[in-house]
Amino acid sequence: MPCSTMGFQRLYKVFFPLTLVLVVLYITSVRLPEVHLSECVEDGKPCAEDLAENEVSLTEEKAVARGGDPHQAESEVYIKHCDGKDFQVRRLLAAFRHCVTPEGQVLLKDYLEGWKELIKFMDALGTVFGFISQETITKINIMQSYRTGKHSDEYHTLESMVKYELQDNVVNFKELPSNRTPSGCRTLLRLHRALKWLELFLYKLATSTDQDSTSDMCADAYEEALARHHSWFIRQAASIAFLALPPRRTLFDIVCVQEEQEAQMVLMTTVKALVRVYNITQEVYTAHGMLDLP
Numbered sequence: 501m502p503c504s505t506m507g508f509q510r511l512y513k514v515f516f517p518l519t520l521v522l523v524v525l526y527i528t529s530v531r532l533p534e535v536h537l538s539e540c541v542e543d544g545k546p547c548a549e550d551l552a553e554n555e556v557s558l559t560e561e562k563a564v565a566r567g568g569d570p571h572q573a574e575s576e577v578y579i580k581h582c583d584g585k586d587f588q589v590r591r592l593l594a595a596f597r598h599c600v601t602p603e604g605q606v607l608l609k610d611y612l613e614g615w616k617e618l619i620k621f622m623d624a625l626g627t628v629f630g631f632i633s634q635e636t637i638t639k640i641n642i643m644q645s646y647r648t649g650k651h652s653d654e655y656h657t658l659e660s661m662v663k664y665e666l667q668d669n670v671v672n673f674k675e676l677p678s679n680r681t682p683s684g685c686r687t688l689l690r691l692h693r694a695l696k697w698l699e700l701f702l703y704k705l706a707t708s709t710d711q712d713s714t715s716d717m718c719a720d721a722y723e724e725a726l727a728r729h730h731s732w733f734i735r736q737a738a739s740i741a742f743l744a745l746p747p748r749r750t751l752f753d754i755v756c757v758q759e760e761q762e763a764q765m766v767l768m769t770t771v772k773a774l775v776r777v778y779n780i781t782q783e784v785y786t787a788h789g790m791l792d793l794p
């Protein structure tokens with residue numbers, strides 16, 4: 501092999517990964533432009549703060565009254581308000597529970613509230629997760645603009661959105677030109693896939709010990725649920741961000757739990773709520789052949 505080709509290959513092997521790492525570190529450490537979550541507006545007025553602290557019904561009695569499992573109710577006494585923290589696991593849980601109606605439909609407003617709470621969690625982890633948090637905000641904002649836009653009535657539930665977008669040919673079954681706003685169905689599908697990642701990650705966290713690495717759990721869940729949907733570049737950036745995940749005790753602090761048993765109950769209760777929403781959404785997307793929207 502000619503000497504110059506060997507030299508080039510060696511240079512390529514060393515400098516390409518190095519440059520990639522530096523680019524990713526740069527992207528994740530510079531202050532990303534502020535993207536604000538859209539204000540919730542209904543009929544031209546701000547929405548009522550429907551998930552206010554005092555409305556979050558997580559007491560034992562209420563859970564039982566809702567026909568819930570008494571063992572689940574027992575676990576809920578652990579889910580308390582966490583003073584001085586932005587992220588509140590009880591708000592997260594309330595949102596993902598309230599979003600499922602008694603008829604088994606998914607209310608988009610509450611679903612997105614759940615996602616907004618998750619952004620607070622990511623923000624508590626620091627700037628390395630900035631690009632993931634910005635991406636989530638972008639997706640939420642697209643959904644909010646539909647939910648509060650001209651056809652807001654059609655975006656009340658997942659089911660009404662799917663019906664409307666399919667009837668109106670808004671769903672893009674083929675790749676869209678980059679200047680077209682993606683459909684609600686396509687946008688929600690991205691969040692839906694990420695919800696599977698979250699479910700797997702929280703399950704792993706709940707069933708792990710202090711000796712287990714959160715980065716490994718995160719990467720495993722990512723491999724299972726999301727990696728195949730992402731480009732090579734995003735996969736590399738994500739795998740670098742995972743290395744910056746703090747140990748499980750720090751994550752427990754953000755969730756506001758100390759004891760192992762307490763952590764397990766809170767995490768498993770959250771997993772259950774996520775599974776319920778995930779399964780309904782998955783059924784709707786499967787029924788309409790929309791699991792692979794580009």
Ligand SMILES: CCCCCCCCCCCCC/C=C/[C@@H](O)[C@H](COP(=O)(O)O)NC(=O)CCCCCCCCCCCCCCC
Nearest residue numbers: 618621622631632635636690691694697698722730734738
């Ligand atoms: C504990 C925090 C660790 C966060 C790890 C999250 C794993 C997911 C990595 C995703 C990389 C996202 C970068 C961008 C991806 C986009 O290419 C991709 C495709 O979009 P496109 O089709 O429009 O191009 N977008 C998406 O897949 C949407 C991703 C949304 C990511 C949401 C991540 C949620 C993380 C929530 C963590 C909270 C933990 C809470 C514990 C109680």
